[in-house]
Amino acid sequence: MNTTSSTSTASPPKAAPPPVRAGSGPWQLARAELRRRTSVKLSLAVVAFFALMTVAAPLISALGGWGPEEFDKTAVDPYLGGLPIGPLGGVSAEHWLGVEPVTGRDLFARVVHGAQVSLLIAFSATAIVVVAGTAAGIVAGYFGGRVDTVLSRLMDLTMSFPSLIFMIAMMSVARDVNRIVLMTAVIGLFGWPGIARVVRGQTLSLKHREYVDAARVGGSGPWRILARDILPGVAGPVIAYTTLIVPGMIATEAALSYLGVGVRPPTPSWGQMIAESVAYYDTDPMYFVVPSLCLFLTVLAFTLLGDALRDILDPRGSGT
Amino acid sequence: MILYLGRRLLGVLGVLVAIAAVTFTIFYVLPSDPAAAACGKSCSAERLEAIRAHMGLDAPLWRQFADFVTGIFTGRTMGSGQYALHCDFPCLGYSYENSQGVWDLLVDRLPVSASLALGAAAIWLLLGLSAGVTAALHKDTLTDRALMVGAVAAASLPVYFTSVLLIFGLIRVAGLLPYPQYTAFGDDPLSWATNLLLPWLALAILYAAMYARQSRSSMIESMAEPYIRTARAKGLPRRTVVVKHGLRAGMTPILTIFGMDLGGLLAGAVITESIFGLPGIGRLFYGALSTGDQPVILGVTLLAATFIVVANLAVDLLYAVVDPRVRY
Numbered sequence: 298m299n300t301t302s303s304t305s306t307a308s309p310p311k312a313a314p315p316p317v318r319a320g321s322g323p324w325q326l327a328r329a330e331l332r333r334r335t336s337v338k339l340s341l342a343v344v345a346f347f348a349l350m351t352v353a354a355p356l357i358s359a360l361g362g363w364g365p366e367e368f369d370k371t372a373v374d375p376y377l378g379g380l381p382i383g384p385l386g387g388v389s390a391e392h393w394l395g396v397e398p399v400t401g402r403d404l405f406a407r408v409v410h411g412a413q414v415s416l417l418i419a420f421s422a423t424a425i426v427v428v429a430g431t432a433a434g435i436v437a438g439y440f441g442g443r444v445d446t447v448l449s450r451l452m453d454l455t456m457s458f459p460s461l462i463f464m465i466a467m468m469s470v471a472r473d474v475n476r477i478v479l480m481t482a483v484i485g486l487f488g489w490p491g492i493a494r495v496v497r498g499q500t501l502s503l504k505h506r507e508y509v510d511a512a513r514v515g516g517s518g519p520w521r522i523l524a525r526d527i528l529p530g531v532a533g534p535v536i537a538y539t540t541l542i543v544p545g546m547i548a549t550e551a552a553l554s555y556l557g558v559g560v561r562p563p564t565p566s567w568g569q570m571i572a573e574s575v576a577y578y579d580t581d582p583m584y585f586v587v588p589s590l591c592l593f594l595t596v597l598a599f600t601l602l603g604d605a606l607r608d609i610l611d612p613r614g615s616g617t
Numbered sequence: 618m619i620l621y622l623g624r625r626l627l628g629v630l631g632v633l634v635a636i637a638a639v640t641f642t643i644f645y646v647l648p649s650d651p652a653a654a655a656c657g658k659s660c661s662a663e664r665l666e667a668i669r670a671h672m673g674l675d676a677p678l679w680r681q682f683a684d685f686v687t688g689i690f691t692g693r694t695m696g697s698g699q700y701a702l703h704c705d706f707p708c709l710g711y712s713y714e715n716s717q718g719v720w721d722l723l724v725d726r727l728p729v730s731a732s733l734a735l736g737a738a739a740i741w742l743l744l745g746l747s748a749g750v751t752a753a754l755h756k757d758t759l760t761d762r763a764l765m766v767g768a769v770a771a772a773s774l775p776v777y778f779t780s781v782l783l784i785f786g787l788i789r790v791a792g793l794l795p796y797p798q799y800t801a802f803g804d805d806p807l808s809w810a811t812n813l814l815l816p817w818l819a820l821a822i823l824y825a826a827m828y829a830r831q832s833r834s835s836m837i838e839s840m841a842e843p844y845i846r847t848a849r850a851k852g853l854p855r856r857t858v859v860v861k862h863g864l865r866a867g868m869t870p871i872l873t874i875f876g877m878d879l880g881g882l883l884a885g886a887v888i889t890e891s892i893f894g895l896p897g898i899g900r901l902f903y904g905a906l907s908t909g910d911q912p913v914i915l916g917v918t919l920l921a922a923t924f925i926v927v928a929n930l931a932v933d934l935l936y937a938v939v940d941p942r943v944r945y
Contacts, residue, residue: 456877457632457929459921461885462902463640466914469906470644548775552888555777556903571777575892578781579789589778597773604769 323533327609337605343598347412347591351420354413361393363403365410366563372401378580386583395583397573408587411565415554416595418481418566419546425485426546427492427539434496435523435531439504449497452490460487461552468558476560484549492538499531533610541603544596551592567592625933629926634686636922637915641682644911685710685915709919710912714905719916722901729799730897733820733889734882736813740821742875745828750864752829753836764829771826780819780892787815797893816893820886824878832871839867868939872932880928884921 331337350357358365372387373379379399381387386395386404394404437448464483471479503509509526517525551568553559560566570588578585669675676684687693688708704710709719752764787793794815800808839845840863848858887899894900898917905913 454632454635457922457926458636458639459881459885459918459925461881461887462918462921465887465902466640466906466918467643470909544773551775555775556888556891558906571775575777575781578785585781589775592775593773593778596775597770600769600773 327533330609331605334605336601340598340601340605343594344602347416347595347598350409350412351416354410358403358406358409361403361405361409363392363406365402365406365565367402367406369396369401369403372396373398380581381584386581388583394587395581397584398577398581404584404587407565407570408567408591411567411570411588412591412595414477414560414564414566415547415550415568415592418477418484418550419543421481422484422488422546422550423539423543425481426488426542427535429485430489430492431496431528431531431535433489434493434498435500435527437493438497438500439519439523439527445497448493452493455487455490458487461549463487464549464553465556465558468553476564480550480553480559484546484553488542488546492535492542495534495538496531499534500527503527503530534607537603537607537610540599540606543599543603547592547596547599622934625930629930632926633919633922637686637919638682640915640918641685642678644914645678645681709916712905712913713910714908714913719912722913723898723916723920726896726898726901728801729895730883730886730890730899732799732802732809732813733816733886733895733897734879736810736817737820737824737882738875738879740817741824741828744821744825746832746864746871748825748829749832750836750859752833753840754859756837761833765833768826768829771822772830774823776819776823776888777892779822780816780889783815783819797895799895816889816895819892820882820889828871828874831874832867835867835870836863839863842866865939869936872935872939876928876932877925880925881921883924883928884917 363369369392372381372383372389372392373396374382379401381396381398381401383389383395387401388395392403392405394408396402396404397407433448433452437445464487467483468480504527509522512522512526550559550566551571554566554568555572557569557572559569562569567588571585571592574581574585574588666675674681684693688704688710690707692708693704704718707720709723711718712722748764748768752761755761784796788796795812797812797815800812802809840859845858845862848862853862884898884902886897887903889895890897890899891903898920901913902917904910905917
C-alpha cells in the first residue's frame with residue numbers, strides 16, 4: 298500500500314508534500330496531489346485524447362477525408378492478395394494510418410470510429426455498474442438485516458456466474474436488437490457486485506459515525522441520510538474504483554467483439570478490428586498494430602489513473 | 618468445521634440450481650427453435666410437433682427444467698416409444714448437432730482445458746508472486762519501479778495481442794517452439810508440455826502482472842505488521858521471516874483472486890483456446906454457439922459455474938490452512 302494519504306497529519310515520506318493552503322478541503326488536497334504526478338498527467342492526456350475521439354468521431358475522421366465504411370480499391374494491390382500499396386501498410390498523405398487489406402478502407406477513419414463504439418460501450422457499461430453497484434451497496438450496508446441478506450446473496454450469485462461464457466452466450470443468442478445497447482446491458486449486468494461490496498463495507502463503517510447519528514436525531518429520514526450523509530462519504534472509493542473498472546470494461550468489449558459476438562460489421566470496434574487483422578500480422582503488421590496499440594494505451598492510461606486516484610482517495614484500499 | 622462444510626455445500630448446490638434455472642430460462646425461451654432446425658426446410662406441421670414432443674420441447678418450461686435437474690442426479694429417459702433414449706447419470710442431455718451425450722463431450726474436452734488452466738496458473742503464480750514479493754521487499758527502489766511499470770504494461774495487454782506477439786516471436790522468428798498441437802499428458806508428457814508452453818505463457822503473462830501488483834501491496838501491508846517485528850527480534854533468518862510470516866499472511870487476498878481466476882479459466886479460456894486451436898471446453902462452447910446447440914451451451918455454462926463455486930469453497934477452506942487466525 299502506498300503511504301501517500303490525503304489527511305494533513307500524515308505527510309508522504311518520499312517527496313515534499315504538495316504546497317497546499319491551510320484549511321483546504323479533502324477534494325482540493327486530492328487535486329493538488331494528482332497534479333503532482335507525471336503518470337497522472339500523461340494518462341489524463343491519453344484519456345482526453347480518446348474521449349475526444351468518442352465524442353467527435355465523425356468530425357475527426359472527416360479530417361482524414363475518408364468514411365469508416367468507404368472502400369478504396371486503388372490503395373490495395375489486387376495482384377498481392379489485396380495487400381495495401383506503399384510502405385507501412387499503405388501510409389500516405391491520403392491514408393494517414395494506411396488502409397485495410399483487400400477492401401482498402403481507411404484505417405484512420407476506422408480506428409477513430411472504433412474508438413467511439415468501444416469506449417461508448419465501455420463508458421455506458423461502467424455507468425450502469427457504478428450506479429447499480431453503489432445503490433445496492435449503500436442500501437445493503439445501511440439497512441442491514443433482511444435487505445442486506447438478500448442483496449448480498451444476489452451479489453454472491455452474480456459473482457458465481459461464469460460471466461465471459463454467459464456474456465458470449467447471451468450476445469450470440471439475441472440477434473435482432475441494437476448490438477451496442479445489448480452489449481452495454483450484458484456487460485453491465487455482471488459487473489455491479491464488485492463495487493457493491495466495496496460500497497457496502499464503506500457504508501457499514503460510516504453508518505454509526507456521530508454525524509450520521511446526529512442527522513438521525515435531527516429528524517432526517519433514511520433516504521435523506523443516504524443521499525446527504527453516506528453518499529458523500531463513499532464517493533472517494535467509488536470514484537477510484539470506477540476508474541479502475543473502465544479498463545476491464547474496455548477489455549471485455551474488445552474480447553466479445555474479437556470473438557465475433559459484439560458489434561456487427563461493417564461497424565468498426567477495436568476488438569473486431571484486431572480479430573480481422575490477426576490473419577495479417579506478418580504480411581501487414583500496421584493493420585494489426587494500430588487498433589492493438591489504441592486498446593493498449595487506453596487500458597494502460599485508465600489503469601494508471603485509477604491507481605493514482607485510489608492511492609489518494611482511498612488510502613485504506615489495496616494500493617499498488 | 619463439519620457443520621460449516623455442510624452449510625457451504627448446501628449453499629453451493631443452491632447457487633448451481635439458481636444458475637441452471639437462469640441459464641435454462643434464457644436459452645430456452647429465446648427465439649431459436651431447435652425442433653425446426655432438426656426438422657429441416659420442408660417440414661410438415663405434424664412432424665414438427667412430433668419432433669418437439671420427442672425433444673421434450675412441448676412440455677411447460679418448469680417441467681423441462683425439473684426433468685433436466687432430475688436427469689443430472691438420476692439419469693432419465695428421453696423421448697418415448699421406438700425413439701426412447703436412456704441418458705445415464707449425470708445426464709446433461711444430448712447435443713443437437715451430433716447426438717453425442719453432453720457429459721461425454723465435456724469429459725472428453727476437460728483434460729485440454731484443465732492442462733491449459735493449471736499449467737498457466739503454475740507459471741503465473743511463480744512469476745507474479747516472485748515479482749510482487751521482490752518489489753515489496755525493495756519498495757520504492759529502482760527494482761520496484763521497473764517491476765511495477767512492467768506489470769502495469771503487461772496487465773494492459775489483451776491475451777490475443779500477447780498470443781500473436783508470442784507466436785510471431787517464438788515460432789516464426791526464433792523457431793523455438795512448435796505451433797501448439799495438443800498431445801495428451803498420458804501419451805507423451807514432454808510433447809504435452811512443449812506444445813502447451815506457448816498458450817500457457819500467453820495466458821499467464823496477463824495474470825502474472827495482476828498477481829504481481831496484488832502480491833506487492835499485500836506483502837507491503839503484512840510486512841508492516843507487529844508480528845514481523847517480533848519475528849525479526851527473535852533473530853529468525855530473513856528468509857524465514859519473509860516466507861513463513863510475511864508471505865503466509867499476505868497470501869489470503871491472493872488466494873481469493875486465485876480461486877476465482879482458476880475456477881473461471883477451467884472452462885472459460887475461450888479466447889486462448891480459439892487462438893491456439895486447442896480442442897478444449899472453450900472451443901466446444903464456441904462451436905456450439907454458432908450452431909445454436911443449446912444442451913451443449915447449457916452444459917458448459919453449468920460446468921463453468923461449478924468450477925467457480927467449488928474453487929471459491931476450496932479457497933475458503935484453505936484460508937484456515939494459510940492464515941492461522943482463521944477458524945471455522
